[in-house]
Amino acid sequence: MTRALRVFILGLGLLLGSPVMAQDLSHDIIDFKDLNGWAEDDHASALRVFLNTCPDMTDPDWRALCALAQQGPDAQAFFELFFRPVMISDGKPALFTGYFEPELHGALRPTARYRYPIYREPRAAKAANPWLTRREIETTDVMQGQGLEIAWVDDPVELFFLQIQGSGRIRLENGRVIRVGYGGANGHPYRSIGVELVRRGVYNVHQVSAEVIKNWVRSNPDKGQELLFHNPSYVFFRRIGDVAADLGPLGAMNRSVTTGRTIAVDPSYVPLGAPVWIEKGGKDPIRRLMVAQDTGSAIKGPQRADIFFGTGDAAGRAAGRLRDPGRLVILMPIQRAYAMLPEQNP
Secondary structure (H helix, E strand, O other): EEEEEEHHHHHHHHOOOOOOOHHEEEEOOHHHHHOOOHHHHOOOHHHHHHHHHHOOOOOOHHHHHHHHHHHOOOHHHHHHHHEEEEEEEEEOOOOOEEEEEEEEEEEOOOOOOOOOEEOOOHHHHHHHHOOOOHHHHOOOOOOOOOOOEEEEEOOOHHHHHHHHHEEEEOOOOOOEEEEEEEEEEEEOOOOOHHHHHHHOOOOHHHHHHHHHHHHHHHHOOHHHHHHHHOOOOOOEEEOOOOOOOOOOOEEEOOOOOOOOOOEOOOOOOOOOEEEEEEEEEEOOEEEEEEEEEEEEOOOOOOOEEEEEOOOOOOHHHHHHHOOOOEEEEEEEEOOOOOOOOOOOOO
């Protein structure tokens, strides 16, 4: 039977170790039999993904469970014996979106075609928070002469979306591929240009996707450039050379993420490395156990997640279309889940 529990600040602090306004949050402890599609999932695949990052979790409860997982248990029994599903809510509806690893065309030297640089983080940006805005970085010579360019690409719109994704691949003309990952930011808050197009009345909410935005920017060069400047956040990169080509990009835990099994979450509510049960609605429902291995500047709140779709254009199209409701349920160690219970009056 599902056991609904209203939890206030003490309990949430025990779970996450971070301050949250108690009156804004609730959590439910849910039976596994009440997770839609739980019995049909491939729990062994989820366990393998959990094992990728659980050795890096430092809390004793998680370390003990990681040690048990490394002994090769039956996957479904492992999760059901040692975890309890916990749904945290702040009253806002759940929202699932998608992200991917883009692949851009580029060069290691600037040319007439490849003239949009991918930058490392400058020292000045490290020392200031916030630093310059996107407009100031791209319309002045502040980045010149410092040797900060990693590569040059041929499409400023794709470069903008590379910054939103936070990592990607650059395919050179000789067929060689280099990878870049998040290397810092200018400290300004992320502002959605899709939301801005809706605010301006250009599109309705249901019409907006990454491809729609890209096409509009390219079809309206001047207004499109101004639209990109609407987002003052600017992301810098670092070159990544130690990740095999068949593995996903590095996530927030500095491990490769896995297509269809990794999600980006808000770590204020969801511990990085935790298994998370996803019930995504919409046109193509997803009922699957995933692992919280990444974060994102636009991922805020306990019922918010970005699903990793893989690498390349097809993954990008699928990820860009995703904007669906549902629910997100964290699998927590048993003692952690029940430590959240309020004290009972005698």
